Amino acid sequence: MEAALEQARAAAARGEVPVGAVVVDPVRRVILAAAGNRTEADHDPTAHAEILAIRQAASLIGNPRLTGLDLWVTLEPCAMCAQAISFARIRRLYYGAADPKGGGVDHGARVFAHPTCHHRPEIFAGIGETAAADLLKVFFKSLR
Amino acid sequence: MEAALEQARAAAARGEVPVGAVVVDPVRRVILAAAGNRTEADHDPTAHAEILAIRQAASLIGNPRLTGLDLWVTLEPCAMCAQAISFARIRRLYYGAADPKGGGVDHGARVFAHPTCHHRPEIFAGIGETAAADLLKVFFKSLR
Numbered sequence: 001m002e003a004a005l006e007q008a009r010a011a012a013a014r015g016e017v018p019v020g021a022v023v024v025d026p027v028r029r030v031i032l033a034a035a036g037n038r039t040e041a042d043h044d045p046t047a048h049a050e051i052l053a054i055r056q057a058a059s060l061i062g063n064p065r066l067t068g069l070d071l072w073v074t075l076e077p078c079a080m081c082a083q084a085i086s087f088a089r090i091r092r093l094y095y096g097a098a099d100p101k102g103g104g105v106d107h108g109a110r111v112f113a114h115p116t117c118h119h120r121p122e123i124f125a126g127i128g129e130t131a132a133a134d135l136l137k138v139f140f141k142s143l144r
Numbered sequence: 145m146e147a148a149l150e151q152a153r154a155a156a157a158r159g160e161v162p163v164g165a166v167v168v169d170p171v172r173r174v175i176l177a178a179a180g181n182r183t184e185a186d187h188d189p190t191a192h193a194e195i196l197a198i199r200q201a202a203s204l205i206g207n208p209r210l211t212g213l214d215l216w217v218t219l220e221p222c223a224m225c226a227q228a229i230s231f232a233r234i235r236r237l238y239y240g241a242a243d244p245k246g247g248g249v250d251h252g253a254r255v256f257a258h259p260t261c262h263h264r265p266e267i268f269a270g271i272g273e274t275a276a277a278d279l280l281k282v283f284f285k286s287l288r
Contacts (some may be wrong), residue, residue: 044199045208045231046190055188064189079255080227083248087189087224101260104227108260109253111223116245116252 001072001096001128003031007049008074008135011036018135021049021073023057023066026091032069033057049073050081054088065089074132076125079104082111086119093121096132145216145240145272147175151193152218152279155180162279165193165217167201167210170235176213177201193217194225198232209233218276220269223248226255230263237265240276 007020016037023033033056038047050073058064070092071085076099083104085093093105100107105123112120151164160181167177177200182191194217202208214236215229220243227248229237239249248255249267256264 039208039231043202043206043208045202045210046195046199046228047208051190055190058187058189062187064183064187064191066189078227079248079253080224080231083222083224083227083253084190087183104223104253104255108258109223109227109248109255111248111253114252 001074001094003034004049004072004074004096005128005131005135007034007036008132011038011049012135012139014038014041016040018139019049019073019075021053021071023053023090024070024072025068026070027068032060046080048078048081050077051084054084054090058088067091070094071121072127074128075099075136076103076105076107078102079109079111082109085121086111086117089119090121092124094124094127096126096128097136098125098129145218145238147178148193148216148218148240149272149275149279151178151180152276155182155193156279156283158182158185160184162283163193163217163219163276165197165215167197167234168214168216169212170214171212176204190224192222192225194221195228198228198234202232211235214238215265216271218272219243219280220247220249220251222246223253223255226253229265230255230261233263234265236268238268238271240270240272241280242269242273 012018035052179196
């Protein structure tokens with residue numbers, strides 16, 4: 001999660017919402033992909049940290065399905081990212097801060113909770129929550 | 145919708161699930177971006193037609209928000225694409241065939257139905273439905 005937090009800090013430094021994500025191979029214990037939010041820099045509404053990390057990892061292994069790989073992200077994924085995580089067949093999702101307003105895992109659309117959801121990762125919430133939430137608080141305070 | 149169907153046919157010819165999408169400027173009456181599914185070709189689980197068309201259009205106008213633009217897609221968007229449509233501030237969503245198994249607009253996660261959803265486009269369903277559904281039927285029959 002420290003690597004994901006580092007990506008979140010880098011995103012904040014670019015003026016992006018500070019969220020970071022990494023895709024990890026839990027067997028080889030290596031980080032395959034790492035990204036922070038880039039929606040403003042890339043003029044891309046889909047450029048959330050999770051989407052970018054998943055796309056990087058899938059490109060690296062040459063397969064749209066990241067079977068057996070884990071995703072670590074500093075904030076509860078939104079519905080877009082949750083559905084992408086499902087399509088990517090992510091094994092475990094570890095997330096930091098809960099997001100009652102924008103989250104789509106344990107809030108809002110609850111993407112994995114529907115019987116039509118084909119793949120649901122194991123979910124571990126609240127990992128490094130305080131550091132992740134503090135980054136977001138500082139960022140949004142600076143906007144006011 | 146004919147341009148979206150053309151993208152869907154091209155996707156089928158590449159061996160992809162035949163779904164196509166276009167982003168339209170309704171005032172200038174021009175197509176800004178067009179794409180078909182490319183998840184297999186690009187090794188990218190997020191490469192749905194809608195995501196690709198939205199990313200193309202946002203890159204073209206240099207803004208992650210496609211305010212005032214419309215999206216036409218041959219199939220009901222999934223939760224990932226629906227949330228991306230919301231983030232992109234799409235004005236109107238026109239879709240062809242309903243997707244009770246994979247849809248995230250009028251089925252499953254119903255992304256736009258939650259009070260936490262910040263932007264909900266106007267939705268017009270069933271446009272060119274038969275042609276879109278026929279393409280999908282032929283494609284999935286050919287897989288058996």
